Amino acid sequence: MSTGARLGVHPAVARASEVTAVRAPAVPGSRRSTGHGRSSVVPGDLTSAIVGATTALVAMVDGGGRILLANPAMQRFTGRPEAALLGRPFWEVYVIPEDVPRAQRAVAAALSGGASFLEEADWVRADGVWRRMSMQNSVVTDESGRPYAIAIVAIDVTEQRAREDQVHREATTDALTGTSNRRGLFDALHVHLQSGVGAGCAVLFCDVDDFKAVNDQHGHARGDQLLVEVASRLGEFAGSGGLVARLGGDEFVLLLPGLDESEVPGLVGRVQRRMQEPLDTGSTQLLVSVSIGGVSGHPGEDPDAVLALADRSMYLRKSSRTAT
Known part of the structure; x- marks a missing residue:
């Protein structure tokens, strides 16, 4: 997450972000018999399956910016397994250096204000390449309604923005x-x-x-x-x-x-x-x-x-x- 905000957030971000609009992190569920020899997936499992399967980068961070969750897409982007990401401030992993202070302020502002927000920023991929990301940042609350984390859903829009810039240059x-x-x-x-x-x-x-x-x-x-x-x-x-x-x-x-x-x-x-x-x-x-x-x-x-x-x-x- 960073504060390099820009209008025109990718539509897929809004759709993918629905999986993070929760009161608390998804808890692994269990399979329940349907009485026909089959099992159904309970909501916790379904949410985990969606987060695991989506190509969107999904992470959850606490008030100190420490990573609480990183889905497989995020792990591929950073080149690190989830175990190596958990507990690390996200701005040490993929935020470009000049955006770190703003990212820190954004976390504090989001948790104190409790409001979700859209933004765009440049992230650093595992190979050092900068990618333009469109993000939905959703404030996560506990059962009492108190904000305690931020769920981040990001889509890579680098090529899309490059095409838009090319069209603008030609025009x-x-x-x-x-x-x-x-x-x-x-x-x-x-x-x-x-x-x-x-x-x-x-x-x-x-x-x-x-x-x-x-x-x-x-x-x-x-x-x-x-x-x-x-x-x-x-x-x-x-x-x-x-x-x-x-x-x-x-x-x-x-x-x-x-x-x-x-x-x-x-x-x-x-x-x-x-x-x-x-x-x-x-x-x-x-x-x-x-x-x-x-x-x-x-x-x-x-x-x-x-x-x-x-x-x-x-x-x-x-x-x-x-x-x-």
């Missing part, structure tokens, strides 16, 4: 340049401009001048090469915290979080000079001209409005250049 990435697309840009703008949370950001709107002429004179392959190079040069300024997005055609946006408004003009100048350097295509050199407008977005401002201001700033600079 927010420009296929030609590998930068973000419009959707990815607005996702970032909403984060940085969120009232009371975001730190604001500088937004540079960039438009490649006379791009149609490049396509007409040198072919679309050279035009695509130019767009990829523009994206690459913008990426030099984005660093690890910024973002480059292609809005479509020859329009790009450079977003830099936390940049002071007074720094925007200097940034525009540096980007402009970098863009003016010739592009060597192998057989010829292309002179790149890009019109750039920059603004500073502040927390609480509308992302569409900020982008429109940057677009307007770019248009005014382009107009002033063509008029001279």
Whole structure:
């Protein structure tokens, strides 16, 4: 168990967790004759059979995090028999190191509050590989209703989350340049401009001048090469915290979080000079001209409005250049 919570818990967790919704741990039952030469399984045996057969990882821990029960799936995951797990704090067995303090706090909070909860976290498998687990953590009470343990039912959702992340990347990435697309840009703008949370950001709107002429004179392959190079040069300024997005055609946006408004003009100048350097295509050199407008977005401002201001700033600079 850990506190790396995330929405969207795997449905199988909720189903599997029903076996842990008990007042106390399952007590081994006995077989009872039905009068027809057969025996029936009493509830204690049935619960034990389900816990033993499920592919979900099932464990029970006490208030000190010590493991009281570990089903076969949990034993396979940890690479240890149940005898080697019993009595050990679970955070010493499969919790990633940076999550240990939060796991300890989660146990204390769950038992003091008595509330079950869903979460996701990374666990360490026996071979050292991290796996993403979706968990149902159910508080177990004794006959007087007093919480004394937590039953954990976990499902491995690593591949599912990887597929979801891949779909999200494809939906927010420009296929030609590998930068973000419009959707990815607005996702970032909403984060940085969120009232009371975001730190604001500088937004540079960039438009490649006379791009149609490049396509007409040198072919679309050279035009695509130019767009990829523009994206690459913008990426030099984005660093690890910024973002480059292609809005479509020859329009790009450079977003830099936390940049002071007074720094925007200097940034525009540096980007402009970098863009003016010739592009060597192998057989010829292309002179790149890009019109750039920059603004500073502040927390609480509308992302569409900020982008429109940057677009307007770019248009005014382009107009002033063509008029001279």
